[in-house]
Amino acid sequence: MWPLEGEESAFGPLLPEHWSEFFVGIALFLVIWFVVAKFVAPMFEATYAKRADEIAGGIERAEKAQEQAAIALREYQEQLASARQEAAAIREEAKSQAADVAAEIKQQAQADADRLVASAKAQIEAERAQVVRALRGEIGGLATQLAGKIVGESLEDDERARRSVERFLDELESSQAAAK
Amino acid sequence: MGGFLIPLEGEWVSPGVHSFDSRPLFPGVLPDWVNGHLAQAVIGAALVIGFWLWVSRRQQIVPTKRQFVGEWLYDFVRNNISREALGPDYRKYHPYLLALFSFILVNNLFGEFFVFMFPTFSKIGYAYGLAVASWVLYNAAGIKRDGFGHYMKKMTLPEGVPIYMAWLIIPLEFLSNFIVRPFTLALRLFANLFAGHLVILVFVLGGTYLLTLKDNLFYNFSGGVSILFSFAIFALEIFIGALQAYIFTVLTAQYVHSSISEEH
Numbered sequence: 001m002w003p004l005e006g007e008e009s010a011f012g013p014l015l016p017e018h019w020s021e022f023f024v025g026i027a028l029f030l031v032i033w034f035v036v037a038k039f040v041a042p043m044f045e046a047t048y049a050k051r052a053d054e055i056a057g058g059i060e061r062a063e064k065a066q067e068q069a070a071i072a073l074r075e076y077q078e079q080l081a082s083a084r085q086e087a088a089a090i091r092e093e094a095k096s097q098a099a100d101v102a103a104e105i106k107q108q109a110q111a112d113a114d115r116l117v118a119s120a121k122a123q124i125e126a127e128r129a130q131v132v133r134a135l136r137g138e139i140g141g142l143a144t145q146l147a148g149k150i151v152g153e154s155l156e157d158d159e160r161a162r163r164s165v166e167r168f169l170d171e172l173e174s175s176q177a178a179a180k
Numbered sequence: 181m182g183g184f185l186i187p188l189e190g191e192w193v194s195p196g197v198h199s200f201d202s203r204p205l206f207p208g209v210l211p212d213w214v215n216g217h218l219a220q221a222v223i224g225a226a227l228v229i230g231f232w233l234w235v236s237r238r239q240q241i242v243p244t245k246r247q248f249v250g251e252w253l254y255d256f257v258r259n260n261i262s263r264e265a266l267g268p269d270y271r272k273y274h275p276y277l278l279a280l281f282s283f284i285l286v287n288n289l290f291g292e293f294f295v296f297m298f299p300t301f302s303k304i305g306y307a308y309g310l311a312v313a314s315w316v317l318y319n320a321a322g323i324k325r326d327g328f329g330h331y332m333k334k335m336t337l338p339e340g341v342p343i344y345m346a347w348l349i350i351p352l353e354f355l356s357n358f359i360v361r362p363f364t365l366a367l368r369l370f371a372n373l374f375a376g377h378l379v380i381l382v383f384v385l386g387g388t389y390l391l392t393l394k395d396n397l398f399y400n401f402s403g404g405v406s407i408l409f410s411f412a413i414f415a416l417e418i419f420i421g422a423l424q425a426y427i428f429t430v431l432t433a434q435y436v437h438s439s440i441s442e443e444h
Contacts, residue, residue: 013197013374014304014367020213021221021305026313028225032283035229037275043236044254045271051241 140165192389195381200302200374217303220296224287232282257281257429265433266440273436276317280310281429284369288421291377292414299373299421304366311366314432319358322439331439357438365431372424376417383410 016022144161202215235250243251257278262270284301291299301307322331336353337346383406390403 013200013302013370016305016308017200017202017303018213018215019305020218021303022309022312024218024221025306025309028221029279029283029310029313032225032228033276033279036232036279036282040232040236040254041275041278043239044251044258047239047241047247047251054241 136169139169143168195378195385199378199381202303216296217298217300220290220298221287221300221306224290224300225283228279228282228286232278253282254278261426261429261433265430265437267437269440273317273321273433277429277433280314280432281425284310284425284428285422288373288425289418291373291380291421292418299377299417301369301424302373302377304370304374307366307370308362310369310428311362314365314428314435315358315362317432318435318439321436325440335439361435365428369424369428372420376413376420380410380413380417383407383413 140162143165147161202213202217204210204212204215205219206214232250235246235254239247258270258274261281262274262277266273287300287306290296291302301310319331322335325331326334335357336350338349338353341349387403387406387410390399390406393399393403
């Protein structure tokens with residue numbers, strides 16, 4: 001069947017010693033191929049796919065966490081800003097309130113002072129009037145007496161003396177007022 | 181007489197084609213083709229299958245050491261051969277290439293290791309077998325994609341060839357793509373391992389013969405040197421065995437790629 005088979009072959013080792021080698025080689029290889037294609041390669045590829053998936057999933061999770069952190073940060077910043085604004089408003093209000101209160105107190109104090117001054121003035125005026133009245137009588141008497149002593153007796157007419165004293169005093173007073 | 185290193189005392193038989201003859205395992209009981217080399221091919225296939233099943237079971241996201249070794253080898257073929265040559269289509273053909281690479285590699289390493297000391301693919305029948313398998317694969321892949329007529333046209337008449345050259349180009353391309361390819365695949369693998377094993381036989385058997393020769397110190401010394409030198413040849417053969425497995429697989433991937441690609 002294979003005329004060149006055997007040691008006398010002109011092809012030497014280029015012709016199989018037994019053609020079984022050829023078929024056995026193919027058969028063994030097909031078995032290996034079958035096992036690798038059916039069991040080995042799918043297993044490896046599945047592991048690789050799972051691994052890639054795991055890594056991709058991890059990245060996705062990290063991205064999500066980062067996003068959430070950014071949102072939280074923004075919220076905090078917003079809250080902080082609004083709190084600051086509120087504080088500023090409160091401060092402003094307090095300032096204006098304080099100014100109002102101060103003005104009120106000032107006004108009240110001014111009024112009190114005015115009142116005190118007025119009452120003191122009135123009292124002083126009254127006392128002065130009283131003193132002036134008392135002095136007028138006294139000074140009139142003293143002056144008349146003094147004048148009587150100087151002049152002698154001519155000043156018996158009380159009525160006349162009193163009138164002249166009054167006049168004198170009025171003059172004095174008006175001159176004083178003019179001098180002022 | 182296989183790889184058995186006992187020369188007959190006083191009678192030198194140089195290693196040659198006869199050194200590659202298979203010995204029947206059970207002469208008289210089973211047919212002659214049930215021989216040691218067939219047994220080692222079967223054992224090699226069993227080792228390959230066992231290894232891949234072992235490293236692929238109970239896989240985890242974070243690999244164990246066992247899985248890591250498997251992934252390293254798997255990725256070597258997947259990324260450096262399958263994906264490199266086939267691009268995005270690699271998934272479909274990757275199992276074939278992985279099986280091819282690991283089967284050839286293990287059998288080539290048999291030339292230097294284990295109890296066999298004989299590379300299976302220095303028996304050309306096995307090399308022809310794998311070459312035919314690859315030939316069927318790349319042709320089937322192309323025919324499946326383009327249909328028979330279209331595929332034949334693509335493979336025999338490259339685009340851009342003027343029609344008046346067709347009478348020359350078509351036979352040449354046919355010869356190169358359908359006849360030469362499988363033969364070169366098989367012969368390259370076979371010849372490298374055959375020659376390498378023959379060199380090892382010469383150095384080891386010759387060295388042993390000279391070393392054990394009586395009453396000649398010079399011959400004994402050169403025999404020792406020869407045996408020492410054979411270790412370097414062993415290292416070279418390990419490299420060549422791995423390289424040939426790689427080349428066979430890469431070329432198969434290239435052929436498949438040329439069959440399923442859009443243009444030539």
